[in-house]
Amino acid sequence: MKRVLTSDVIKYPGKKIKAQGWVHSIRFHGKIIFADLRDKGGILQLVFGPQNKALYKLSKELKSEWVISVIGEIKNRPKNMINSKIETGKVELLVEELEILSKAKTMPFPVDSPGYEINEEKRLKYRYLDLRRERMRKNMQVRQEVIKFMRDFLQERGFLEIETPMLTKATPEGARDFLVPSRLEPGKFYALPQSPQQYKQILMVSGIEKYFQIARCLRDEDPRADRQAEFTQLDIEMSFIEREDILSLVEELTVSLIKKLFPEKKIAKTPFPRLSYKKVMEKYNSDKPDLRKNKKDANELAFAFIVDFPLFKWKKGEKRWDSMHHPFTTPVEENIEKIKAKPGKILSHQYDFVLNGVEIGGGSIRIHKPELLEAIFEILGHKKQEIREKFGHLLEAFEYGVPPHGGIAPGIDRFLASILGEPNIREVIAFPKTGENKGLMMGTPAEVSKDQLKELHLKVEKSHRKK
Numbered sequence: 001m002k003r004v005l006t007s008d009v010i011k012y013p014g015k016k017i018k019a020q021g022w023v024h025s026i027r028f029h030g031k032i033i034f035a036d037l038r039d040k041g042g043i044l045q046l047v048f049g050p051q052n053k054a055l056y057k058l059s060k061e062l063k064s065e066w067v068i069s070v071i072g073e074i075k076n077r078p079k080n081m082i083n084s085k086i087e088t089g090k091v092e093l094l095v096e097e098l099e100i101l102s103k104a105k106t107m108p109f110p111v112d113s114p115g116y117e118i119n120e121e122k123r124l125k126y127r128y129l130d131l132r133r134e135r136m137r138k139n140m141q142v143r144q145e146v147i148k149f150m151r152d153f154l155q156e157r158g159f160l161e162i163e164t165p166m167l168t169k170a171t172p173e174g175a176r177d178f179l180v181p182s183r184l185e186p187g188k189f190y191a192l193p194q195s196p197q198q199y200k201q202i203l204m205v206s207g208i209e210k211y212f213q214i215a216r217c218l219r220d221e222d223p224r225a226d227r228q229a230e231f232t233q234l235d236i237e238m239s240f241i242e243r244e245d246i247l248s249l250v251e252e253l254t255v256s257l258i259k260k261l262f263p264e265k266k267i268a269k270t271p272f273p274r275l276s277y278k279k280v281m282e283k284y285n286s287d288k289p290d291l292r293k294n295k296k297d298a299n300e301l302a303f304a305f306i307v308d309f310p311l312f313k314w315k316k317g318e319k320r321w322d323s324m325h326h327p328f329t330t331p332v333e334e335n336i337e338k339i340k341a342k343p344g345k346i347l348s349h350q351y352d353f354v355l356n357g358v359e360i361g362g363g364s365i366r367i368h369k370p371e372l373l374e375a376i377f378e379i380l381g382h383k384k385q386e387i388r389e390k391f392g393h394l395l396e397a398f399e400y401g402v403p404p405h406g407g408i409a410p411g412i413d414r415f416l417a418s419i420l421g422e423p424n425i426r427e428v429i430a431f432p433k434t435g436e437n438k439g440l441m442m443g444t445p446a447e448v449s450k451d452q453l454k455e456l457h458l459k460v461e462k463s464h465r466k467k
């Protein structure tokens with residue numbers, strides 16, 4: 001017999017069907033045993049009566065989270081037993097056959113609640129159980145719907161989705177790179193991408209013109225509560241455009257996405273305010289101001305674009321200029337001598353995307369003149385030869401006809417967490433790491449065997465070796 005999902009059983013009144021899933025809960029009511037069966041579709045009430053002795057005996061053994069298979073008739077519930085809270089609340093399955101497919105140990109925590117009260121490390125260690133809870137399943141579902149919407153929206157507008165390499169070269173985007181040793185070329189390393197920044201710009205040289213990617217980004221940053229070493233962003237790049245083209249594209253995408261998927265939400269203001277960095281710093285002392293009228297209203301979404309950022313910020317500790325965004329951002333002033341004379345005064349074509357006081361994305365119009373890019377790298381403290389070694393590929397690509405271009409990358413995790421009202425981005429990621437970058441379920445990072453190290457020509461310093 002073919003299995004029917006619990007969400008479909010209402011289509012089978014009076015019919016015999018097979019259902020399979022987890023025992024969500026059990027209740028004994030005199031001689032009758034009720035069990036809720038849970039599968040990906042939802043919950044279905046099972047009824048076991050004492051008529052069939054063998055079946056009844058077996059059903060008495062059932063425990064929470066066992067995996068079972070049942071066959072029986074779908075019956076309408078008596079009127080006073082209707083449960084309007086669940087989709088299948090009008091019916092129940094009168095069990096005629098029961099098979100136990102697998103037993104479960106006592107659970108480390110319950111999965112029938114939203115689970116916020118449970119110790120998070122425990123939830124992450126047993127993430128496979130934590131993901132059984134309805135809230136987490138819904139978050140995964142919404143995540144997929146949001147990504148699908150973004151994909152469809154951009155593809156309909158002529159964007160091409162292109163995957164870029166995970167094994168790449170260090171990119172200067174402000175964070176530390178994760179390095180991967182090369183086995184075939186001892187002493188050399190790949191870097192995991194902090195973002196596809198250089199690839200997407202190179203794709204503009206290739207004439208792609210409209211690129212996007214649901215991109216994984218990896219940054220080895222110091223522990224911070226709401227940061228993840230791995231995260232996902234909607235990476236976009238376009239050619240022959242101006243700042244407003246990118247901002248209005250992102251605005252249209254956002255507004256239509258919210259209308260379709262989150263109709264209960266209210267967008268505070270459209271068009272999204274475009275506010276200068278200078279103005280928001282003066283007024284709110286923050287470059288990600290919370291513009292909500294009523295900060296207690298969970299349904300209010302106040303989006304804004306912050307524009308006209310300074311090109312550089314002064315790094316006190318290192319006594320040098322650093323990019324406010326990244327070195328590929330084009331300055332408003334393109335005269336190299338003027339930039340060198342007063343780096344701190346130069347504005348850039350960077351823009352940030354802000355929602356309810358959280359930065360949910362950033363981007364810029366890029367430098368497409370190789371000599372200007374080289375000059376910026378010099379101001380950032382790179383030596384000429386180093387520039388050629390590190391960025392030669394980009395500078396060279398720009399010598400073969402590069403269109404003016406720009407892009408943006410809204411963070412998908414952060415957007416989802418904000419819109420779902422989740423307290424942090426771990427709640428919208430299936431297998432997140434802790435603030436200290438540990439994967440508690442798999443036990444990462446982990447030691448590797450001596451042979452693996454040998455193959456890679458690596459040695460771990462004595463003081464760090466496992467005792």
Ligand code: ASP
Binds near residue numbers: 195196197364407408
């Ligand atoms: N690569 C940038 C980032 O990840 C986004 C961009 O400039 O498009 O923040």
